[in-house]
Amino acid sequence: MNIVVCISSVPDTTAKINFTDNGKEFDADGVQFVINPYDEFGLTKAMMLKEKNGGKVTIITVGDATVEPVMRKALAIGADEAIRINISAKDSYSTATKLANYLNDNPADLIITGKESSDYNGGAVGGMLAEMLDLPFINACNGLDISENTAKITREIDGGKENISANLPFVIGGQKGLVQESELRIPNMRGIMQARTKPLQVVESSNNENLTTSISFEKPEKKGACKLVDADNVAELVSLLHNEAKVI
Amino acid sequence: MSVLVYTESWEGNFRKSTYEAVSYASETAKLLGTDVIAIAFGNESDHELKTLGNYGANKVLAASGVEKGDSKTATHLFTTNTSDANIIIFANTYTSKMIAPRLAAKLKAGIASNVITVPSSTSPIQIKRKSFSSKALEDITINTEQAIIILAPNAFGLVESGNDCKIEKIKVNSNASVTINGQEVASGKISLAEAEIIVSAGRGLKGPENWKMIEELADLLGAATACSKPVSDIGWRPHGEHVGQTGKAVAPNLYIAVGISGAIQHLAGVNSSKIMVAINTDPEAPFFKAADYGIVGDAFEVVPKLIEEIKKLK
Numbered sequence: 001m002n003i004v005v006c007i008s009s010v011p012d013t014t015a016k017i018n019f020t021d022n023g024k025e026f027d028a029d030g031v032q033f034v035i036n037p038y039d040e041f042g043l044t045k046a047m048m049l050k051e052k053n054g055g056k057v058t059i060i061t062v063g064d065a066t067v068e069p070v071m072r073k074a075l076a077i078g079a080d081e082a083i084r085i086n087i088s089a090k091d092s093y094s095t096a097t098k099l100a101n102y103l104n105d106n107p108a109d110l111i112i113t114g115k116e117s118s119d120y121n122g123g124a125v126g127g128m129l130a131e132m133l134d135l136p137f138i139n140a141c142n143g144l145d146i147s148e149n150t151a152k153i154t155r156e157i158d159g160g161k162e163n164i165s166a167n168l169p170f171v172i173g174g175q176k177g178l179v180q181e182s183e184l185r186i187p188n189m190r191g192i193m194q195a196r197t198k199p200l201q202v203v204e205s206s207n208n209e210n211l212t213t214s215i216s217f218e219k220p221e222k223k224g225a226c227k228l229v230d231a232d233n234v235a236e237l238v239s240l241l242h243n244e245a246k247v248i
Numbered sequence: 249m250s251v252l253v254y255t256e257s258w259e260g261n262f263r264k265s266t267y268e269a270v271s272y273a274s275e276t277a278k279l280l281g282t283d284v285i286a287i288a289f290g291n292e293s294d295h296e297l298k299t300l301g302n303y304g305a306n307k308v309l310a311a312s313g314v315e316k317g318d319s320k321t322a323t324h325l326f327t328t329n330t331s332d333a334n335i336i337i338f339a340n341t342y343t344s345k346m347i348a349p350r351l352a353a354k355l356k357a358g359i360a361s362n363v364i365t366v367p368s369s370t371s372p373i374q375i376k377r378k379s380f381s382s383k384a385l386e387d388i389t390i391n392t393e394q395a396i397i398i399l400a401p402n403a404f405g406l407v408e409s410g411n412d413c414k415i416e417k418i419k420v421n422s423n424a425s426v427t428i429n430g431q432e433v434a435s436g437k438i439s440l441a442e443a444e445i446i447v448s449a450g451r452g453l454k455g456p457e458n459w460k461m462i463e464e465l466a467d468l469l470g471a472a473t474a475c476s477k478p479v480s481d482i483g484w485r486p487h488g489e490h491v492g493q494t495g496k497a498v499a500p501n502l503y504i505a506v507g508i509s510g511a512i513q514h515l516a517g518v519n520s521s522k523i524m525v526a527i528n529t530d531p532e533a534p535f536f537k538a539a540d541y542g543i544v545g546d547a548f549e550v551v552p553k554l555i556e557e558i559k560k561l562k
C-alpha cells in the first residue's frame with residue numbers, strides 16, 4: 001500500500017507568537033518548528049498500516065528549504081521518503097493545488113492530512129485536496145482500519161461519532177484516536193542516522209495562485225488582573241459570577 | 249445576489265450554531281443589500297424549517313437525499329444552488345468543516361475559517377479570524393467573487409429578526425462514494441462547541457473516580473464537561489472532552505478550571521472564553537494569570553461548597 005502523509009511544519013506549541021513589520025509577518029526568530037501535532041498522529045498511523053500491510057510511506061510538504069529539518073524528523077520517525085514542493089504557499093488553496101498536482105501524477109492508495117494545522121488553523125487543505133483529486137474525504141477521523149481494499153472509518157461529529165466505510169483511495173483529516181498519544185514514536189539514534197540518507201526529493205513549482213490575502217495580525221487583548229476570592233468564602237465567588245460577570 | 253447559509257440539525261432540531269450562522273448571514277446580507285437563503289438537508293419538519301426565519305432566513309431550500317457524512321453529495325447540493333451566491337456561510341461543526349473546503353475547491357472560492365466578525369468591507373470581503381491557535385487575530389481579504397466563511401465557535405451570538413421564510417423542497421440524487429453505517433451520539437448532552445458554560449478539570453483531581461463532583465456542578469449549571477490533555481491521555485476521561493491547542497477550541501461564556509495548571513497549550517484552546525475561573529491549590533499556577541476570578545484552594549473542599557452555594561442561588 002502506497003501511503004502519503006501531508007505534513008505541515010508549525011511553531012512548537014510552547015512558542016510565543018509574535019509579529020514583525022507592523023503585524024504583517026510572523027516572527028520566526030528563535031521559534032522551534034515541529035511536525036503539526038495532528039499530522040504526527042497520521043504519520044504514526046501510516047507507519048502502523050505499513051507494518052501490517054506492507055508498502056511505502058511518503059511524506060510531502062509544500063514549503064521552502066526551512067521546512068527540511070521537520071521533514072527529516074518525520075523520516076527519522078520512520079517514513080521511507082520525502083517530497084518537498086519548493087514554494088512558499090500563500091493560502092490553503094495554493095497549498096492544496098500543489099499537493100493535488102503532485103498526487104495526480106503520483107497517485108496514492110491513502111492520503112493522510114491533519115484535521116488542521118496548528119498555525120494557520122485553516123482546516124481546509126485536506127478537503128480541498130480531496131475535491132481536486134475527486135476522492136472521498138473524511139474529516140476529524142479518529143479511527144481507521146484497513147483490510148484489502150476497504151476501510152472502516154470513524155469520524156468525530158459534534159457530541160459523538162459516525163461510522164463510515166469506504167474503498168481506497170480516499171483522503172482523511174486525522175486527529176488523536178487514529179493512534180493513541182502513547183503510541184506516538186520518538187525518533188531513536190538509528191532512525192536519525194538513517195533519515196540523513198533517506199531520499200528527500202525537491203520538486204520545483206511555479207504559478208503560486210492564492211485566493212485569499214493576509215493583511216495583518218494582532219495579538220488578542222490582555223485580560224485584567226485575576227480577582228482572588230478566599231477559599232472560605234465561596235459564596236462571594238458565586239455572587240461575583242452572578243452579579244458582576246452575569247454568567248450564572 | 250444572495251447570501252447562502254449551511255444549516256445542521258440533530259434529531260430533527262436545528263442546533264444553536266445554525267441559528268448563529270443564520271444570524272451572521274442575515275447581518276452580512278444587510279451589508280450587501282440581499283437575501284439569505286438557508287440550505288437544509290436533515291429532513292427537518294416544516295415547522296422546524298420555519299424557525300430559520302426567526303434569525304433572518306428569507307428562504308429555505310430543503311433537500312432530501314443527502315446524508316451528513318457524505319461530503320461529495322453535499323458539495324453537489326451546494327454547487328447546483330450557489331450560482332448567484334456571493335457569500336456562503338458555515339457554522340463551526342465537524343460536518344460543515346468537511347463540506348466547506350470541498351465546496352471552496354469546486355467553486356474556486358476563497359475560504360476563511362475561524363471567522364469572528366462580519367465583513368468590515370465587502371469588495372473585496374475583509375474579515376477578522378482567529379489564527380495560531382487563538383494566540384493571534386488575523387485580518388484577511390477573500391479575493392474571489394464568491395467567498396466561503398466558516399465561523400469560529402460561539403463567536404457571534406443570536407440576532408432575532410422574525411422573517412416569514414419560504415420553504416422550497418428539492419430532491420438530490422446521491423453520488424455518495426462512502427457508506428454511512430450509523431452514528432453514536434450521546435443524546436441529551438450539551439456539545440462543547442455550543443456550551444454556554446464549561447466545567448473542566450485536570451490532573452489535580454487525582455483520579456477518574458473524583459469526577460462526580462465535576463459532573464454534579466456541570467449538571468447544576470447546565471454546563472458541558474471538559475478536561476486537560478493528560479487526563480484524556482491516561483484515560484480518565486474520553487478524548488472528546490480534551491480541550492486546548494491540540495484538542496477542541498472552545499469559547500463559552502464561563503469556563504471553570506479545576507485542578508488545571510494553565511499550560512500555554514491548554515490556554516490556547518480556552519482563552520476565548522468570556523469569563524474564566526481557576527480553582528487550584530498552587531497560588532503560582534499559571535492559570536491565575538489568565539483567569540478573571542480565582543480561588544487558591546483544594547478542589548475537594550472548594551467544589552462541594554461551590555455546588556452548595558449555586559444550589560442556594562437557583
Ligand SMILES: Cc1cc2nc3c(=O)[nH]c(=O)nc-3n(C[C@H](O)[C@H](O)[C@H](O)COP(=O)(O)OP(=O)(O)OC[C@H]3O[C@@H](n4cnc5c(N)ncnc54)[C@H](O)[C@@H]3O)c2cc1C
Pocket residue numbers: 013037449450451452453475476477478479490491492493494495506507508509510511512513514517527528529530533545546547548
Ligand atoms: C505538543 C503538545 C500539545 C499539548 N496540547 C495540549 C492541549 O491541547 N490541552 C491541554 O490541556 N494540554 C496540552 N498539552 C499539555 C500541557 O503542556 C500540560 O502538560 C497540561 O495541560 C497539564 O494538564 P493539567 O493542568 O491537568 O496537569 P498539571 O500540569 O499536572 O496540573 C495539575 C494542577 O492541579 C493543581 N492541583 C493539584 N491538586 C489539587 C487540588 N487538590 N485542588 C486543586 N488543584 C490541585 C496543581 O497545583 C496543578 O496546577 C500539550 C503538550 C504538548 C507538548
Ligand SMILES: Nc1ncnc2c1ncn2[C@@H]1O[C@H](COP(=O)(O)O)[C@@H](O)[C@H]1O
Pocket residue numbers: 005006007008009036038039060061062063089092095112113114115116117118120121122123124125126
Ligand atoms: N504546507 C503544507 N504542506 C503539506 N501539507 C500541508 C501543508 N499545509 C497544510 N497541510 C496539510 O493540511 C492539513 C490541514 O491544514 P490547514 O488547512 O492549514 O489547517 C495539515 O494537517 C496538513 O496535513
